[in-house]
Amino acid sequence: MNERRTERAKSPGRLIARRFLRNPAAVAGCAMIVALVLYALFAPALSPRSYEDQDYDHIRESPSRLFWFGTDDLGRDMFVLLAMGARVSLEVGLFASLISLLIGVTYGAASGWFGGRTDQLLMRIVDILYGIPLLLIVVNLMVILGSGLQNVFLALGLVYWLDMARIVRGQVLRLRSSDYVEAARALGVGHARILLRHLLPNTMGPIIVTLTLTIPSAIFTEAFLSYIGLGVAAPRESWGTLASAGARLEFLRSSPYLAFFPAAAISLAMLAFNFVGDGLRDALDPRGWSGRE
Amino acid sequence: MLPFILKRLATSVAVIWVIITVTFVLMKVCPGGPFDRERSLPEAVEKNIRARYGLDQPLWRQYLAYVAPLLRGDLGPSYHYQGQSVARLIREKFPRSALIGLLSILLSIAIGVPAGIFCSIRQNRWNDRLTMLITIVGVSVPSFVLATLLQYFGAVRWGVFHAAGLIRWQDAVLPALALSVYSLAFITRLTRSSFLDVLHDEWVRTAYAKGLTPLGVLVGHVLRNAILPVVTYLGPLTAGVITGSLVVEKIFSIPGLGEFFVTSVFSRDYTMIMGVTIFYSILLVALNFLVDIAYVWLDPRISFEGAKAR
Numbered sequence: 001m002n003e004r005r006t007e008r009a010k011s012p013g014r015l016i017a018r019r020f021l022r023n024p025a026a027v028a029g030c031a032m033i034v035a036l037v038l039y040a041l042f043a044p045a046l047s048p049r050s051y052e053d054q055d056y057d058h059i060r061e062s063p064s065r066l067f068w069f070g071t072d073d074l075g076r077d078m079f080v081l082l083a084m085g086a087r088v089s090l091e092v093g094l095f096a097s098l099i100s101l102l103i104g105v106t107y108g109a110a111s112g113w114f115g116g117r118t119d120q121l122l123m124r125i126v127d128i129l130y131g132i133p134l135l136l137i138v139v140n141l142m143v144i145l146g147s148g149l150q151n152v153f154l155a156l157g158l159v160y161w162l163d164m165a166r167i168v169r170g171q172v173l174r175l176r177s178s179d180y181v182e183a184a185r186a187l188g189v190g191h192a193r194i195l196l197r198h199l200l201p202n203t204m205g206p207i208i209v210t211l212t213l214t215i216p217s218a219i220f221t222e223a224f225l226s227y228i229g230l231g232v233a234a235p236r237e238s239w240g241t242l243a244s245a246g247a248r249l250e251f252l253r254s255s256p257y258l259a260f261f262p263a264a265a266i267s268l269a270m271l272a273f274n275f276v277g278d279g280l281r282d283a284l285d286p287r288g289w290s291g292r293e
Numbered sequence: 294m295l296p297f298i299l300k301r302l303a304t305s306v307a308v309i310w311v312i313i314t315v316t317f318v319l320m321k322v323c324p325g326g327p328f329d330r331e332r333s334l335p336e337a338v339e340k341n342i343r344a345r346y347g348l349d350q351p352l353w354r355q356y357l358a359y360v361a362p363l364l365r366g367d368l369g370p371s372y373h374y375q376g377q378s379v380a381r382l383i384r385e386k387f388p389r390s391a392l393i394g395l396l397s398i399l400l401s402i403a404i405g406v407p408a409g410i411f412c413s414i415r416q417n418r419w420n421d422r423l424t425m426l427i428t429i430v431g432v433s434v435p436s437f438v439l440a441t442l443l444q445y446f447g448a449v450r451w452g453v454f455h456a457a458g459l460i461r462w463q464d465a466v467l468p469a470l471a472l473s474v475y476s477l478a479f480i481t482r483l484t485r486s487s488f489l490d491v492l493h494d495e496w497v498r499t500a501y502a503k504g505l506t507p508l509g510v511l512v513g514h515v516l517r518n519a520i521l522p523v524v525t526y527l528g529p530l531t532a533g534v535i536t537g538s539l540v541v542e543k544i545f546s547i548p549g550l551g552e553f554f555v556t557s558v559f560s561r562d563y564t565m566i567m568g569v570t571i572f573y574s575i576l577l578v579a580l581n582f583l584v585d586i587a588y589v590w591l592d593p594r595i596s597f598e599g600a601k602a603r
Contacts, residue, residue, distance in 0.1 A: 025429075128308050133577055135536035136570050140319050143558055143566060220435050227437050228540055228555050247441040247544060253449055263438040271433040278429070 019283040026279020032272035040090055043083035050080070069261050072245065078258070082265055085239040088232055089219045089269055092152060096218035097211050099157025104164025105207065109195055111165065112172030123169065126162055134159050138221060142230040149232050152225060156218050164210050171203035205284040212277040216270040223266050239266045298586060305582045312574045313363065317356060320563045346372070368568035373560045379568035383550060387572075390542065390549035393465050394534045397472035401530065405477045406523060409484020410511070413492060416485075424481065431478025436537040440471035440544040457546035468545045472537045476530045483522055491519040521592055528581040535573050 020026055044050070054076055063070040069078035111122040138155050145151035175181060176199070184194050200207075225231035226240025239262045245251075246258030343349045347358050359369060368379035412421045447454045447467050454467050491497065492515060500510045538551030546552075550569060557565035 025426075127304075128311055132308075132312055133532045133535055133570075133573050135532075135539075136573060139539075139554075139558060140316060140566065140570060143561070144319055144322065216433070223435060224437065224536075224540060228543065228558075230558065243438065243441065247437075247444075256445055256449075259441050259445070263441060267430075267434045267438055270435070271430060274429055274433050 016283045020279050023279045023282060025275045026283070029272040029275025029279065032268060033276065036086055036269060036272065037090065040083055040086035043086075044080050047077060047080045049077045063257055070255065070257050072242075072258055078242075078261055081237050081242060082239070082261055084237055085242055085262065085265065086269075088149065088236065088238040089222065089266075091149065092156065092222040093215040093219045093273070095153040096156035096160060096222075097214040099153060100161040100164055100214055100218075101207070101211055102161075103157065104161035104210075105168050105200070107161065108165035108168030108170075109172050109200065112169040113176060113191065113195060113199075115173065115176070119169070119173075123166075126165055129162055134162075135221065135224070138225065139230060142225060147230055147233045149236065152222050152231055156221055160214055160218065164207070164214070167206045167210055168203055171206060172199050175199050175202055209277060209281045209284060212273065212280055216273040216277070219266070219269055219273070239269075294589065297589060301582055301585055305578050308578050309571075309575055312578075313360065313571055314356075316567045316570050317359060320567055321352060321355070346370070363571075368571070369564045371562055371565050373557065373562035373565065379564050382553070382565065383568060383572055386548065386550040386553045389547060390535075390538050390551055393468045393472065393542075393547065393549065394531070394538060396465055396469035397476070397534055398530060400469060400473040401476040401480050402523075405480030406484050406520070409481045410488055412481065412485040413488035414507075416489060421485075425485075428478035428481045431474050432482070434474065436471050436475060437540040437544060439474050440468065440541045443467045443471050444544060464545075464547075468541050468547060471541050471544075472534050475537070476533055480523060480526065480530070483526055484519070487522045488515065488519045491515050494518075517591065521588065524584060524587055524591065527584050528577060531580055532577055535577075 063078075069082060071077055072081065107122065107126075111119045138159050141155040141158065142151060145155060172195075181194060181198055184198055189197075222231055222238060223240035223243070226238040227244040229241075229244070231240055232238045242262035243259060243266065246255075246260070246262060251258050340349070347355055350358065362369065366380055368383070371377045371379050371382060374382065408424060412424050415421045444467065448457075455461070455464050458464060497510060497515060500514045501507075505513065535551070538549060539555050540551070541547075542549045542552035543555055554566070554569045557569065
């Protein structure tokens with residue numbers, strides 16, 4: 001009994017979990033993300049007001065017992081608006097990183113697996129894309145696609161797969177010649193099956209870390225796009241549009257909380273995801289790859 | 294060294310060509326032309342306008358007509374500002390952005406590198422941990438949030454700086470600060486981890502063993518090896534400053550290229566959007582080219598291999 005317990009404590013999953021849980025910042029990040037998800041899911045339902053409801057008796061009112069985060073210049077409840085913004089941010093983080101995962105893993109795995117000329121060509125393309133100021137390309141894409149949340153997912157997903165592709169390619173290239181792959185090939189297992197069943201599960205760690213770190217940059221980019229007016233379309237509001245609305249000078253003078261709450265929300269969300277990403281990276285590999293090649 | 298430079302130069306030119314072609318294609322597949330108005334123009338007028346800008350030509354002709362003058366630095370006429378060329382508008386707006394951008398890059402390096410070195414020496418002491426905590430906050434706070442905060446405290450509340458405009462040199466301080474915080478925090482983390490790697494190398498122990506002072510080891514041996522990742526980061530750093538300027542310039546009402554780019558996006562001034570994208574891309578590609586050469590020059594170990602591998 002005792003022996004079995006020590007055996008289990010040594011399993012890599014447990015070790016990683018232990019290392020992760022011992023990192024206070026990572027745990028705090030997790031807690032913040034859970035709180036954010038709960039807030040995004042339930043705050044709009046709990047409030048008697050919908051995010052579109054305007055209350056003309058309470059316009060730009062400071063935070064009070066009735067309106068916890070105050071009201072904006074249209075008399076809308078900031079508490080609910082921020083929760084709607086949280087939904088946008090979480091959706092963007094999720095979908096943009098999933099699209100980037102799909103493209104990046106496929107691309108990187110193909111490049112690493114086939115190697116040789118294919119690999120050289122595919123990686124040269126990635127090098128070229130790395131040389132381009134990506135946010136400018138996102139802006140260009142948004143001009144073409146038009147504003148709207150789906151287009152943000154698409155534009156971000158189309159741009160943010162580069163890191164993923166590089167990392168997956170490196171891992172696949174390294175593992176391709178390992179004994180167990182050789183064995184699988186000798187048994188007549190097909191390319192796709194080897195990749196899916198044998199190679200990708202072994203690259204899970206780096207993939208998850210990259211994925212976690214793509215989320216905050218996606219959240220940031222959406223807020224950035226919305227801030228300059230290219231992101232979500234009305235009537236949806238995101239933290240970016242709210243922050244930009246609150247940052248007008250005349251509002252900054254009279255009701256700074258209008259800028260303060262969305263700004264704090266973005267920063268806290270990014271902080272939380274960065275904490276978790278860093279924590280995962282440290283937990284999965286105590287020294288070694290830290291984003292460098 | 295020379296073959297390496299030539300090869301690298303060829304790649305850079307290819308990259309620039311790809312960027313030009315891609316932005317051109319992107320702008321052409323764009324639904325809705327730059328001359329779409331609420332009310333449609335009389336057919337003859339519209340035809341004249343399209344002919345004036347060459348939009349009635351087949352696509353490959355439009356492409357040639359765009360690329361050929363590019364070689365002379367001519368980015369075509371602006372669709373929105375009549376009679377103004379894109380190149381002239383960029384020349385007019387860019388210096389203001391460059392001033393703020395350079396200031397912020399200088400700030401990030403001048404503070405970030407020493408701070409990172411300091412942290413690596415004091416690894417895991419309280420001052421290192423505190424700095425690391427501050428830098429992760431710095432990496433997380435978006436530049437536009439910071440710009441708003443700086444504007445609020447620096448200008449609205451305490452009235453030390455002007456809230457908007459770029460008239461006196463002091464007006465560049467707040468925008469530059471807002472632009473630097475991310476890169477400053479990032480450089481601090483990067484320098485720290487890179488110095489930590491090098492400090493544990495055996496030849497550093499040897500340097501100590503032969504009786505050098507800590508400062509002597511740091512300046513004479515560690516610095517040149519550990520600074521390399523920071524040099525490589527110059528490219529992404531500049532890219533960050535450029536994109537940050539889009540929103541920071543808007544917040545501080547600075548009539549620079551970033552603010553102008555955003556305005557062009559909304560007036561659907563396609564030649565302007567393309568022009569600025571290409572201009573900034575060339576700037577970055579050129580910088581990355583210089584960084585690569587500097588890298589080889591700083592690190593003779595990779596020069597020969599690097600030239601061969603590429």
